[in-house]
Amino acid sequence: MTDRLSGISVFVTVVEAGSFALAASRLHLSRSAVGKTIARLEQRLGVRLFHRTTRSQSLTDDGALFYERSLRALAEIRAAEALLESGKQQVSGRLRVSMPVLFGRMCIAPILTALAREHPGLDLDLSFSDRVVNVVEEGFDLAIRNGALPDCAGLVARRLGDNRMTLCAAPDYLIRCGVPESVEVLAQHDAVTYIHAGVIRSWLIPLADGTTREVIPKTRLLMDDLQAIADAAEAGFGIAWLPCWLIRESLLKGALLRVLSEVPGVDFNVHAVWPQTPHLPLKVRLAVDALVGQLPARMVF
Incomplete structure (x- = not known):
């Protein structure tokens, strides 16, 4: 069952990334490992999920149907995990955060690494970039934004302080x-x-x-x-x-x-933004609460 869920998660990531190579980068796997996982999934299901050429890939009709159902299933699993986590303060799992390079290194990363030290089950995946990432499409749990917020459809925003x-x-x-x-x-x-x-x-x-x-x-x-x-x-x-x-x-x-x-x-306002979900994962809530409580003191003189 674990292998089946892992294969579905990899499949969804490949669809959302648009390529095996980018999905491999997001999952911290080799491209070969991603390809083998999709091949095993197709063999188990007895259908082709992707049309593949040397330059592009696209979902087959069966692949599109399976993707739609897989999204629902993963959403239910994440909601169930969030409900269970909400009753305890022992957070676990990987938290993937995007932040501006210099501001992130000097102000955000120290707060999050201290949080990870407090919660040994929490793993951090911190991405430092000054471009505005697509939080949902690029698979981030959280992003830090300085200044005016662009279109935040499908996202929740919380002000962290003033820059x-x-x-x-x-x-x-x-x-x-x-x-x-x-x-x-x-x-x-x-x-x-x-x-x-x-x-x-x-x-x-x-x-x-x-x-x-x-x-x-x-x-x-x-x-x-x-x-x-x-x-x-x-x-x-x-x-x-x-x-x-x-x-x-x-x-x-x-x-x-x-x-x-x-x-x-x-x-200039500083915000945290994250994908809108029925139940906020505990790891995201704790990270946002830590930033709200500690970041303002780092930004004033």
Whole structure:
């Protein structure tokens, strides 16, 4: 029975991944192992599940019917597991999470690894990528999103906290070039600026009347990596607009100083999103609760 359920799970993953190779990557198996599992499943059922060519694969009519029923069966099994888990705090199984690279490494991963240490039965599969993954199609249990949420059809979202941005510069730069006294003079200063997908990110500065001014800095250095921007700002190349969680230690030791500190920072929401299910798996609930409880303290200064 275990082999049968394993074969069905592999089959569903192959269908959703769209290829044996991608399914093998998601399952942490070799492509050969996935192919052999599907072949055994087809032999047991006595039908062909896929039309295969050297360049593509597609479901047969029997395969489409079996996929529909398999999804229902797996959903029932997962719901039953969630119900049983909800009555106890001993979580088990693999938790697959997608998160932004730098933010994930510095803020999210330490919380989740501490959770795994607390629950020895919990296995983590952490994926670090700055692209917006398709949570359902790519088989993630949970994803962390910074900023505005894209279309979340079929997903549940929970706000984890606020990602606060602040202006900062090295003491050496401020001695050489002067301390900005107002938002208006920011554009006259050298800046280390973030660029993404060919677009230079302007700075958003809240004003006293509740509006926000968009400042386009006089860019001296363009970089597409936040840590590199922080390093360049600390080296005295100019003013940078960076998240507090990234420069907390530099601010504490005085390697960077806040600029226009009386101006409130801009906050971007951080959310956890996960597939909508009748019963939330315990491993997801515990992970989200841990992030809600611990993440805000890591993002402020």
